[in-house]
Amino acid sequence: GDSVTQMEGPVTLSEEAFLTINCTYTATGYPSLFWYVQYPGEGLQLLLKATKADDKGSNKGFEATYRKETTSFHLEKGSVQVSDSAVYFCALRFMGGSEKLVFGKGTKLTVNP
Amino acid sequence: DGGITQSPKYLFRKEGQNVTLSCEQNLNHDAMYWYRQDPGQGLRLIYYSQIVNDFQKGDIAEGYSVSREKKESFPLTVTSAQKNPTAFYLCATTRSGFDYEQYFGPGTRLTVT
Numbered sequence: 001g002d003s004v005t006q007m008e009g010p011v012t013l014s015e016e017a018f019l020t021i022n023c024t025y026t027a028t029g030y031p032s033l034f035w036y037v038q039y040p041g042e043g044l045q046l047l048l049k050a051t052k053a054d055d056k057g058s059n060k061g062f063e064a065t066y067r068k069e070t071t072s073f074h075l076e077k078g079s080v081q082v083s084d085s086a087v088y089f090c091a092l093r094f095m096g097g098s099e100k101l102v103f104g105k106g107t108k109l110t111v112n113p
Numbered sequence: 114d115g116g117i118t119q120s121p122k123y124l125f126r127k128e129g130q131n132v133t134l135s136c137e138q139n140l141n142h143d144a145m146y147w148y149r150q151d152p153g154q155g156l157r158l159i160y161y162s163q164i165v166n167d168f169q170k171g172d173i174a175e176g177y178s179v180s181r182e183k184k185e186s187f188p189l190t191v192t193s194a195q196k197n198p199t200a201f202y203l204c205a206t207t208r209s210g211f212d213y214e215q216y217f218g219p220g221t222r223l224t225v226t
Contacts, residue, residue, distance in 0.1 A: 034214065036217075041220075042219055042220065043117075043119075043203055043205075043217035043218050043219045043220050044156075044203065044205075044215075044217040045217070046214050046215070046216070049214060089155065089156070099144050099161070099163060099207050100146075100158060100161060100171070101215055103155045103156040104155055105153065105154060105155035106153075106155050
């Protein structure tokens with residue numbers, strides 16, 4: 001079945017460091033891909049999305065490119081801030097199937113000043 | 114303000130008691146979802162409903178029940194049959210359309226002792 005694999009955390013960086021969180025997926029067809037962020041004690045917020053191959057989603061300095069050839073959707077940010085500390089979830093939705101999302105297990109990011 | 118309300122934020126129950134978690138939305142979204150989140154496990158789908166008076170089991174429906182009598186409301190009952198009910202519960206809705214991104218409520222943390 002459809003699945004998402006994220007790099008395991010936790011990830012600890014210093015402020016202004018470069019961030020990459022790897023995400024690969026397994027699905028039949030061409031799913032829409034999402035990154036969600038969860039701050040402590042809160043629900044999830046959509047960070048960015050891509051709906052077709054080679055699309056680049058971007059928001060708040062974060063970017064991810066839908067790579068069909070490598071079935072990947074890695075999250076990147078050039079210079080992280082303390083306020084980026086959160087748990088990040090990669091997710092997919094298979095177009096044409098049910099409306100469910102399949103989530104990765106999440107990667108906890110801590111950014112130190 | 115449009116949004117998703119989950120109440121209460123924290124809920125405590127004794128083992129053997131049923132408990133109902135509330136989820137209300139004023140986004141006019143058709144589909145609603147319940148997820149369970151445990152540390153290191155990501156999000157797991159419990160139940161979802163795409164229209165009023167209809168719902169489907171997710172991946173971990175055993176020990177849970179739902180109803181969808183109104184478009185705005187999708188309450189989740191955690192029954193005494195659920196072996197490990199202590200968790201963070203998240204409600205979500207889907208905006209209909211091509212990308213089907215999900216919107217999340219703030220969550221309810223249930224502790225059963």
